[in-house]
Amino acid sequence: MTVQPAVVSYQGHYAGSVSRFTAYAIDLVVTTAVFSLALAAISYGVHIVTGHNVSWNRSNIVVAVLFVLWQFVYFGYSWAVSGRTFGMAALGIRVVAVDGSVLEPRRGVVRALVFPLSFLLFGLGFLGILVQREHRALHDLIAGSAVIYAWDARAAHLRFLARQADLVPGARPPAGR
Amino acid sequence: MEAIAQQVTERVVDLLVSALDVNELAARIDLNALIGRVDIDAVLKKVDLNSLIDQVDVNAVLARVDLKPLLDRVDVNDLLSKVDVDALVERTDLGAVIARSSGGMGAEALDAVRSQAVGLDQFVDRWVQRLLRRKDPAPSAPSALLPAQVEP
Numbered sequence: 001m002t003v004q005p006a007v008v009s010y011q012g013h014y015a016g017s018v019s020r021f022t023a024y025a026i027d028l029v030v031t032t033a034v035f036s037l038a039l040a041a042i043s044y045g046v047h048i049v050t051g052h053n054v055s056w057n058r059s060n061i062v063v064a065v066l067f068v069l070w071q072f073v074y075f076g077y078s079w080a081v082s083g084r085t086f087g088m089a090a091l092g093i094r095v096v097a098v099d100g101s102v103l104e105p106r107r108g109v110v111r112a113l114v115f116p117l118s119f120l121l122f123g124l125g126f127l128g129i130l131v132q133r134e135h136r137a138l139h140d141l142i143a144g145s146a147v148i149y150a151w152d153a154r155a156a157h158l159r160f161l162a163r164q165a166d167l168v169p170g171a172r173p174p175a176g177r
Numbered sequence: 178m179e180a181i182a183q184q185v186t187e188r189v190v191d192l193l194v195s196a197l198d199v200n201e202l203a204a205r206i207d208l209n210a211l212i213g214r215v216d217i218d219a220v221l222k223k224v225d226l227n228s229l230i231d232q233v234d235v236n237a238v239l240a241r242v243d244l245k246p247l248l249d250r251v252d253v254n255d256l257l258s259k260v261d262v263d264a265l266v267e268r269t270d271l272g273a274v275i276a277r278s279s280g281g282m283g284a285e286a287l288d289a290v291r292s293q294a295v296g297l298d299q300f301v302d303r304w305v306q307r308l309l310r311r312k313d314p315a316p317s318a319p320s321a322l323l324p325a326q327v328e329p
């Protein structure tokens with residue numbers, strides 16, 4: 001798999017829908033897994049201390065509220081502190097201010113607060129990622145943010161070339177020349 | 178008698194030399210014609226350059242060189258822009274160093290996922306622009322990032 005030179009030149013550009021959706025899917029899996037593990041740990045702790053079995057029901061309103069709160073903390077903290085969540089870091093994208101400068105923590109928190117708005121009306125708020133000229137969703141427009149490619153594609157391209165040179169015998173002249 | 182003759186000769190030579198304008202004499206000599214008659218290759222063949230260089234204290238010569246003004250005249254950015262880093266990585270041990278020092282399987286997988294995602298982003302974006310019949314290009318990056326990062 002190659003890192004094309006064309007891809008290298010996209011660094012700093014507005015990130016597109018596939019990268020952003022994939023990052024969100026990863027975040028959703030991670031947050032759900034961590035939340036489930038936390039609930040299991042709490043159940044185990046309660047069982048050890050009291051001897052009672054605690055079963056968490058997905059339709060339980062407390063569990064639902066806790067999950068929403070956890071999501072807000074996860075996304076809000078990640079965007080406020082570093083401008084990227086785990087999924088965004090994996091995909092090499094980050095949230096920045098609309099002019100491209102580092103996102104203020106306040107805007108990161110606002111973005112997390114208004115993020116659910118984009119889900120309203122069958123996710124119409126996300127349409128902006130596809131059709132808006134700067135690929136900004138509703139929550140981006142409200143929070144004054146944008147998402148860009150921030151991974152070091154140049155380094156990735158060099159790593160690719162290095163691996164090729166290391167794998168292909170004779171690609172590199174003998175030392176001493 | 179002989180001593181007198183010698184004194185007379187010396188005196189005559191002194192008078193002759195003092196009467197001569199050496200500069201005018203030198204001006205009349207055609208040095209180019211003179212040099213043209215000299216076989217410089219033959220002269221150089223007789224010179225033992227190795228022994229000549231052996232006698233030169235290179236360190237002392239270099240110690241006299243003021244490198245700073247010399248380096249100030251070199252446009253390092255221009256020099257580096259001429260370096261084909263890709264070819265350098267492919268053809269030298271630098272590539273092996275990068276390959277060993279960075280990542281491994283994890284980094285390779287991430288690089289692949291990211292570059293594929295960027296490719297798909299561009300594919301989707303092209304189709305959306307086509308469907309919306311947009312002709313003027315959208316801004317590619319935030320204004321603060323345009324000069325620093327987007328230039329190829």
